[in-house]
Structures are given as C-alpha cells and as structure tokens.
Amino acid sequence: MSNTFGKIFTLTSFGESHGAAVGGVIDGFPAGIDIDLAFIQSELNRRRPGNAKVATARKEADEVELLSGIFEGKSTGTPIGFLVHNTSQLSSDYDHLQNLYRPSHADYTYDVKYGIRDHRGGGRSSARETIARVVAGAFAKLVLQKYGIEIIAYTSRIGEIRLESDFTGFKELQDSIKSNLVNCPDPVIAAQMEEYLAQLKEEGDSAGGIVSCLVRNVPAGLGEPVFDKLHARLGSAMLSINAAKGFEYGLGFDFAGRKGSEVNDEFVIDRASNQESGIKKECPDSWLLAPDSISTRTNFSGGIQGGISNGQDIYFRVAVKPIATIAKEQHTVTKAGEEVTLAARGRHDPCVIPRAIVVVEAMAAMTVLDMILLARK
Amino acid sequence: MSNTFGKIFTLTSFGESHGAAVGGVIDGFPAGIDIDLAFIQSELNRRRPGNAKVATARKEADEVELLSGIFEGKSTGTPIGFLVHNTSQLSSDYDHLQNLYRPSHADYTYDVKYGIRDHRGGGRSSARETIARVVAGAFAKLVLQKYGIEIIAYTSRIGEIRLESDFTGFKELQDSIKSNLVNCPDPVIAAQMEEYLAQLKEEGDSAGGIVSCLVRNVPAGLGEPVFDKLHARLGSAMLSINAAKGFEYGLGFDFAGRKGSEVNDEFVIDRASNQESGIKKECPDSWLLAPDSISTRTNFSGGIQGGISNGQDIYFRVAVKPIATIAKEQHTVTKAGEEVTLAARGRHDPCVIPRAIVVVEAMAAMTVLDMILLARK
C-alpha cells in the first residue's frame, strides 16, 4: 500500500467504506494559515450525493472532525489529523458479494494482492476513500488562495454528449457550472447530460466521461525536471483517482495529428497583461524572477514547457470509465471458481463525474501546493 | 530538480546535451543477475539516429561505460554507476540561441526557474537525457526476462496516419515492427508514415504521434493503492518523457463514450490458459497467490483494476507533440524582451517517435520492476 501523497505537503489517508471512519493526516502544511472550517465542510459537501436524479441515495452527513494541528483558528505547522465517521452503512447489504468478483471492480485484484479483503462496499477501493482527498485539497486551496491561484474543474463530456470547445473565461466557468447538477458550463449541454444520466439510471446502466480542469495564476517556474515534471505529477495525481483511465494536458492527444508549425507556442511581449493587477501580491519573492511581460501568443502547451509552468493557464483533462456497478445482469466468477451471474441491488450512481469534480480540484490543489513548497528558494 | 526515478529500483540521472557526459546511478538492482553488456548497448543503439530519412544527422557512438556494481559479469547488489560521453557536440552551433527563447522549448521556463541555463543543445532538457533512461531500462529488462515479463512499444500514429486497431499478438508485433524505420507493425501504414516524415523534413516541419505499449505476463497483484496505483506510476513515468502530452491505458479516453454494460470486463474461468506453460517458473512464490485460472472475457481495463494488475495484458498509449524545433521561421522573444524571428539551422528529427519507442519501453520496464520489488512478500 502507498497511502501517502506528496513530498512536502503530504496527505496520508486511511479508511474503508464500512469501517469506523475514513480520514487522514496532512503534514507539511504551512503555519499561520487561517483555517476556514466552513469552507472545508462545504468542499466536502460538494462530493456528497446531491440529487436523486443523478446520484446515489446513500446520505451521510460526512462531517469532518479536525483533531490536531490547529490552535485558535490557525494552523500551527504541526500535522493535521482529521476523520469523517461512517454512519449510514449497512454491511449486510454486501454479504452476497463476499466471495464474488464483481466485473471491473477491484475485488479480484485486492484478493490476489492481499489474500484477504473487506468486501463491504468495496472496502478501501470504495469512492469514500476520496473524502480524505477532498478535505486535504480544501486545506491546500486555503494556501493557494493567498497566492491568487484558482482551480476549477467541470464536466466536458458524458457519454457522447460533449462541449464543442474546451473552456472560455474563468469567471464565466465559475458561474455557469453551479447552475446545473453535472457542473457543465454550457446549460444546454448540461440539460442533455442530466437527461442522459436519468435515462441510464432507468436502464440500470452507467456512463463514462471527461472532467476538464483549469488552473490559473500559477507563476512561471513551477515543476521539477526531469522525473517530477509538473504535468507528470498532475497526471499521477489524477490517475490515482478511482475510475480514471487517461490524462492529457494542453492539446494532449490532439497533438498527435498536428504539425509543429501549427502548434508551437510563440513567445510574445505581453504589453497589456491580462492578469489582474496585484494578483501575485503575496507570492514569495523568489517568484518574481519571471518577467511578467513574457507571454505566449497561443497556449497549446497547456501552461507547461519542459515540465515547468510558463505562467500561462494550465489545463488538462481526465477520462473516467463508466461506473462498474450496474443493475444489468453480468457474468462473473466466485473466489472458489464457480461461474455465477450478478445484478447490482439498490441504487447506484450512473456516472462518477458529478461527484468527481471536487476530487479532481482537490488533487490539483495538493499537487500545485506541494510543487510550490518544493520550489521555494 | 528531481532526478531520481523509482522507490526501490531507482535511477538517478545526470547530464546535459553538451556537457562532458550523460549518465546515472542505478540503485536497488538485485544481486546475482548476469549482466549482458551487449544487450544493454543494443538497447542504447535503438535510440540512436538510425536513418537520415527520418532522423537527425548527429552521429555519436554513445557507448556506455559501466563503472561499478558488477563483478565477474554479475550484479553485486551495489549501485551501478554508468556514463556515456558526449563526443560529437559543437557548442558554437548554439551561440545564437543563448539569449533567445525557442517556441515550445524549455528555454524560457528553465531560465525562470533557475536564473541560469546551459543553452547549448537544450542543456538538461535535451533528448540526450533519455540515454540514462534507456540504459537503466535495459538493466530492468534483464530482471524482467527472468520472470517472463515482456514489453514492446510501437508506433500507432504519426500525424493523421494511424493503425486501425490497437495491436494483435505479441510475437507478431515483435517481428513486424523491426521491418521498418518507424517501428509500426503494419508495413503499409509504416510506409506511409515514413513517406510523411520525409515530406515533413523537406518542409522543415514536424509531426506529433502516439506510441502504444504492451506489457505481458505481469502477474496479478502488482500495484500499490491508493496513490501508487500501477497505472498512476506508469502514467507518471511516461509523462516524464520529453514531448509527452497524454497517457491512457485500456480503452482510455474512449471509455468516455461507452456504457458500463458494454465495457465491464466479466470474469471467466480460463480452462485453457493462453499463457505459455512454465512462463512463471522463476517468479517469487508470493505470486502464486493468483489463481491462474481466473481470467477476463474482455480486457477493456488494460490489465489493471483498482490500481492492481489482474494478470491480463497491460497496454497503454502515450501522446507526443510535434518536435518544437522546426526550420520554418517563427516569432519569439529574447531574454531582454526583444521580439525576433528564428528558424532552426541544421537538420532535426521531424518526429520524436522512432527514437522514443525504446524510451517508452525503458520507462515501462523500470516501473514494473520497481513495483515488483515493492510488492515482494
């Protein structure tokens, strides 16, 4: 097992779906940061099932308890222990799955690796594991806010329904994605997605999709070549999320069909910077090395060149597979090698995406903060 | 900088394009392995420019010198230092680039991060950095061979020319990709790719593409949830390669458009295993936990479920952007903020792929070996 994420800012997480609690320890968090507990809880609420139309019926309060590292409302630089109790689980719901390997789940591989497995609700491979990520990501965002760094993820595709182009302005994104259940910036597309998910629920089926993410105001100079390139760290973080199957940044796979003369990002002198004045006011002095006036005419690179941020917007996409749990009957085998059929009982999400948005943001926030702390001069 | 790759089997690399040498230190290499120097050199030869039609004219012997860790032809368990001298560089070729930021290169970002830069030939961001990866990957392959684990990468797309379907049998791949300069298993497609690259050279332009990779005979049970999932480690390794812009495994981004009922991999009892008998003969006993007879009917998952290998073929794809150096005139700026134009002199590769094939294999080999050493019981 490797349950620690990061090098300087680290999250060590624990917890199974149907154990006593999920939680973690955040280490390397800077001292003296105001801890806005309401914000942290609100981030956690974003990953809760919000609407029966597109998500599961399991309703847990998921209230985070902070156990250490905070004194009189501020971080002290010591580790922050936290947990969320599991309250609504019914273990008996899973008795029939004890010796059975659900298709495209981690039941079989955990059994092979460990020789033992908490089968209730997926155990450690449950999406409840992401609770710790969201809490730690919320803490990371509290620091990034000081530097003016903003992160926003949104749904760009579910099934065959997708956005035409990737994204427009940041502020528009922020407003538009809140207006619908799938966090898609285009309201028309969003409505189609919602309709599609409702239909899949009806059918007992599930859909894959793509989450896009935009990180802006990252100063130039972030990233550790050669093996900890900024995009390699982001990619590893995203691919560690349940159901993630692909990662690309900038033009990504679309680079394959392009010529250098079309997609090289020419440098220009940016005489009227589009960055709001004062945004870097609180940045460490070392970040001022970057001449603000050098920009690029295009940003096919996705804000990263040679593994190091170049001061332009960083954007990337994460592909997720359809949720493996479906109500349709499937064939599978038992631990003992018998062939059986299986159909999920109860109600399950038809798509991981609506609840994965905040997880993608959390992993991006932790990655960027860790790289900032690594890069301090 | 973060120039160490891996956790137990590690490569720490060094070297710039026009310095004295590139090289590295391999640590954590098992003791008692026969070191086939000819094999290691042959792997290194695979990344050398082989043919003027599709690659650069820089011809260096690139002979690897092994400095330690080997005694009487066998590894001793102590670190293996190695280097390759840089012999053919002409630093003066790069004088005009000293204060200029080439579009979509790492010149600008290195300057911002470090405040100083060896501008000759890209310095540390040069593709010569991959020499250390190939050498260490060759060492890793020597161990994987013992377990019957095989890795093969090939070109599946250059520009708009691409394979229809991903891959067929392993042995067919091995034979077919050697028959052409671009390591594409389909000879007709390969010829078109070669033609396209020749044309781009003529035009002074460059192309992106996709490298596919297949790893077979990896036993079930490899991978460290939750943050070191096998595919997260593979993704990070691939994304650390120069010019890589995307990574996907299994169906990857194509999952986005599929339903769970279509792409879940049902488990079956594999009464006639297609694995050659005896392939795991030398595997550690702990690997025998996996019941060989459990297989999957389909393999959309790409051999990994819940971050752990399931015993099926592992396959993934890496997207690379067009090489940034092109002969066409481009606009850019100097360190001092002047706007200038630039056109690459001399001859440059029109596509990174033919030489990147062996690098992809090397990173895969190092990743799989490191995960094996982490997973020992």
Place this chain on the structure above:
Amino acid sequence: MSNTFGKIFTLTSFGESHGAAVGGVIDGFPAGIDIDLAFIQSELNRRRPGNAKVATARKEADEVELLSGIFEGKSTGTPIGFLVHNTSQLSSDYDHLQNLYRPSHADYTYDVKYGIRDHRGGGRSSARETIARVVAGAFAKLVLQKYGIEIIAYTSRIGEIRLESDFTGFKELQDSIKSNLVNCPDPVIAAQMEEYLAQLKEEGDSAGGIVSCLVRNVPAGLGEPVFDKLHARLGSAMLSINAAKGFEYGLGFDFAGRKGSEVNDEFVIDRASNQESGIKKECPDSWLLAPDSISTRTNFSGGIQGGISNGQDIYFRVAVKPIATIAKEQHTVTKAGEEVTLAARGRHDPCVIPRAIVVVEAMAAMTVLDMILLARK
C-alpha cells in the same frame, strides 16, 4: 514537519498534548496478521504513569481506537488509522506559559520555526506524541513475533546509579525488569534508583539516565548500506525520541579506548548453536542464505557489521537528559524579551526513563520490521 517514520512500514503521527486526540496512520503493514488488541492496549498501558512514587499524577485511560485496516480480527494490508482521545487535560494550567520560554524545552525553537505555537502542555513536543509510536510499535511486534524476533529494553543507569555490566540472558531480563518500577534487571540497583527518584521528586529536580536495548533473533543480512545502515536507522529512530541525547551500539563510545586486537570479533563455526531450534520457522526463505553455523566468538560489534546484521544479538544504548520541567526556580525570558523566573507547578516526572522503556522498544520494533520489509527478496 516530518511526521512520517519508515520507508515501507510507515507511521504517520499527529496530535498535541491538549488537542482533541493523538493518533496516527500505519501503512505498509502486512496483510493477514492476527491483531491482538489486548496486547496493543497493554503496550500502551506500559507508558502510562503507573506509580506516584516515580511518575506524574496525570491519569488518562489512553484507550486506543482502531479505525480501519482490520477486518474480522486480521489486518487487510490497507492503512490502519488509530487514535487516543486526550481526556484529562486542563488547558488553563498552562496559561502562564503562553508567552514564556521554559529552559531546555522546545517552546522557543517551535516559536522561531513556526511563528505560532500551541503552548498547552508542550503541544506537539509533549511526550504524549509517543503514544502513536507505542501503538505502531505494538503492531510491529505482532509481525516480529512470527519470526521469533524479540526486543527488550531496560534501565541501565539513572543519575550515578548504574548496572555494572550491560546485560545477561534474555529470559532473565524479561523476568527481572518486571519486578520493579524502573525496569532495571538488578533488584538491588533498582531499589536504589527508585529511592533516588523519590528523593528528586521531593527536591523538585530531575535525573538523566540510559536505556539499554537488546534485539535478538534478527537474522543475518538485514540493513541497507551505505546510508541506511541498520545502526544508522536505529540511531535515527532512537534520537527522534523526546529527551534522547546520544546513541551507541555494541561497545559504542568504549571502542575509543580499545585496540583492534582486543575488540575484533573473530568468526567461529558454531557447532552447537545457542538459538532455540525452530525459531526461524516462519522466516521468509530468503533469510536462509545465512549459514547458521557461522557465529562470532565475541560480540563487541553489537550484531551489526558494515551496517548489516550478522545474526548475533543486537544491542544499543540511548542516553536521555533530565526532564526539563523542574519545580526549582529558574531564570528565563518571555517572547517579548523580558527576563522572568519560573518554577513548575503541579507534579512532574523526575525522570523520563520508566515511561520511555516501551517507546525505545517500539522504535526498535518499527525499525527492524521496516528493514525486513525493505530487504525482502
């Protein structure tokens, strides 16, 4: 902050003296181990103040709660979250210390490092931090027991009262140290130590001392040269314990006055091994490389040569300083730079040692288990 210990078997700990809880996450714990909760709690009880004569009056239940990683009484290989609630603290006891730097405590250095500090009861620098070590050490012992590896620590010196020679047999140690409050194997010396501590309590003063530790049945071959030599890892582990000021193994500092001809450990063929038969029954096969019959005539080396265990008993000593909190009046300064005097209120331990014994064992157990997991072949 660096609150993670170990490389494969890791403990990440959190918690302040007067926060909600202290606890941690154990990662890399082998799957399938029977978890004896009563044993773990009994280890924790060993560090509790047991007797008013030699220790503080603070009485907390210190009951450990296990939150994850265990299913039906066995470890599952997933991370083990645990906590112990802080129940008996009275924060107001510490109000007068808020802006004052107690001599030889960490008040000043934490303030300088973090700019903020939870002053109540020493915050993170409190000895309550060792609770997490003891819990994780107890888990480690559960695995080591399987291999027949035993660890025992005892008091060899308090003030000027000390054992003549270091230790005798293991079984004798086990029985004798339980017979007195200071865990000293010699009952006469132990009585003197108890008397001395009682006298110091009366005086409001404190004493330093030495904890000795013996680890037996460690197979030959453990340790990772060159920077993770077994004794370097043990030394680092011991020096990380509160109040530790020195570490030596084998003859240690006494080597300084000896000649090579006196203290070299000659190898001999051990025709009648003194190791109980069957002790290594459950050891991994890889450990059988060591020819059991090769032993040493003397063991000045302390069971480690070249950073690798040689199969003989490992023994080492840890020097601890007198507890900094004393009832006698001392001079110091405030945060604002005023000179003040201070005398500790309430009752405090006169010596860290009686409660540190189990902490030393715990750190030894974690270190040895981690090295075993690193060394698997």
Place this chain on the structure above:
Amino acid sequence: MSNTFGKIFTLTSFGESHGAAVGGVIDGFPAGIDIDLAFIQSELNRRRPGNAKVATARKEADEVELLSGIFEGKSTGTPIGFLVHNTSQLSSDYDHLQNLYRPSHADYTYDVKYGIRDHRGGGRSSARETIARVVAGAFAKLVLQKYGIEIIAYTSRIGEIRLESDFTGFKELQDSIKSNLVNCPDPVIAAQMEEYLAQLKEEGDSAGGIVSCLVRNVPAGLGEPVFDKLHARLGSAMLSINAAKGFEYGLGFDFAGRKGSEVNDEFVIDRASNQESGIKKECPDSWLLAPDSISTRTNFSGGIQGGISNGQDIYFRVAVKPIATIAKEQHTVTKAGEEVTLAARGRHDPCVIPRAIVVVEAMAAMTVLDMILLARK
C-alpha cells in the same frame, strides 16, 4: 542498498574500492552558486593518506572530474555528476581474501545479504566510498559559506589519549588543528597521539577514537520534528560513516549523571551578541523570524532543543572503532566453513580518524544544507 542521502539536497553515490571509479550524483543543488573547483579538490586531498607515519601508503591522485550541472563556472540547478577514477589498486593483493571472512569487516554480512561480493579491497564497504561524501560535502560547504555557517571537526580522543575539555573558540580550532597530522587542537596532546599511532603501526595494531564537530552560525529554527529532528538527521548521517559506533550531541551521554537543575539551559537576553555583525546578511528572509537577542546562558543542549536549532553552537561527537584490519594474527572462518588464521599484509592505517575528519565535516555540511532547503518558507 540505499545509496541516496538527503531529501532535497541529495547525494547518490556509487563505486567500489577496485572498480573503475567511485563517484556520485548531487541533486537539488541551488542554481547560480560559484563552483570553486580548487576548494573541492582541496577537501578531497584532506582525506588522502598524507603521511606515512599515521596512514596507509596507497597513494592515488584522487582527482575529481565534474561531468554536468555546471556552466561557465556556476551551478545551473541541474544534477552534478562526478567521479574519481581508481588508479592504484592491485586486485591480486586480495586474492587470498576471496573466500574468507575478515573479523569485524563486512565480508560476511555482504555475502549473506547479497550472495555475491566484490572482495577486492572491501568492495563497496571500502573507505573509498567516502570520496563521494567528501566531494558532495565540499559542494554543500560552498552554499553554507554564503550564510556564514562554518563547520569544523577535530580529533578529541585516540585510544586513552584525549582532550580535557571539548573545545574552545572556533578560530583557535581552525588554526590549531592544522598544525599536526591528527587534527587535534592541543599540540601537546596531538604529539602524544601521533606517537601512539606510530607505535600501533609498529605493533600491527589499531586504535579507536572520537571525532568532535562544531557547527556555528546555524540560525534558530532548523530541524523537522518529530522524526527528522536535526540531531536525529545528524546522528543518522554520522552513524552511516564507516567504523562509526556512537553519536552524542551537547552533553550527550554525560547527561545521564546530571540533574535538571544543573544542566537546563536558561534563556537570557543577549545584549551584546557574540555573533559577528552581518553574518546572516545573505540568509533567506524567513530566518529573520528568530529574535537575535534571545540566547542561552549555557549550552548543554548542544544548540538543539525539541529537534530544532536554537541559534547556539551545535556540537556533537562521533565514536569510531579501531580499524578492523590489523597485522596481528587472528582466527576466522572461510565461506566453506573452515577455520583459518589471517594476518593483514602490507601497510594499513592504525586509526581511521585522521582521514575521517573531513568526512564528518562533509556529512554535517550535507545534513545542514538539506535541512535548510527543507525549511525554506
């Protein structure tokens, strides 16, 4: 094997006594530092056998070659590869040792751990391994000099000949230790030590001793509680040096016999700081958190409290055992289990200390620099 030292500033070393070369890769070295090659070589010369009276006759040039990471005399932030060729070795000298385990050497333990061993000159366990430490330590010193941090090690004991008290002023130390072959600050004691070593050479025997080390001008606030306390990292670094058997800082083991009222370090306001003005001129701003005027009346703590530096002098001691190779006849066994006798041929150092002084300084320099880079804000 674990051949990487440090977390941010790292040294990865390689090389055996009789292989082609010893060397390493320094990573995380700050960019823009002037590289004084003459200084680096001079540090390396300090560990060479200097005088037949107290050291071996093996004379190698030991010239360091820098292979990367430096451009136009300055560090670039990229990894620094370096090597020193082994030139004077005669492998045949060691033929008789191939299957024989020298007492108190690492022959037996390496054989058990790896199953194979380069027996020539001790292979990886040779003191030639320290060459990489000295080179990397010299690089670290180049950075520490910028901050005014100075490190000096000296001989405080050889056999029964020892300094009365630990050390006096820094400048006196610097001058006095150069005046004799054993780097002892007291010329009378030094002469006795030299005489004693000459006598041991005559006898074919060897002596242990103690190296003391003083680090001054380390700002308050350095160290990472709880597991990477500054003294735990220093202890681990020192204990990783060949022949080291003990480590203590401040009063160390002498704390065992003292009372808290005697050895607590009271804080005082230091109205006339004894630190030269301007010494911290180049320190990062974050270090200015420490109020310079707070000092301690005594420094029994050795400059570290709670694992964090308090701004006072840091001092520690390293115990080393007598060199295991002696000319006197000893009993031992062969790999095959035969009992044989052995007497070292040729000339060997009677004591490791004269050549270990610079190694102790190097490890201290690397540790302090790494902690500085970790602590940046």
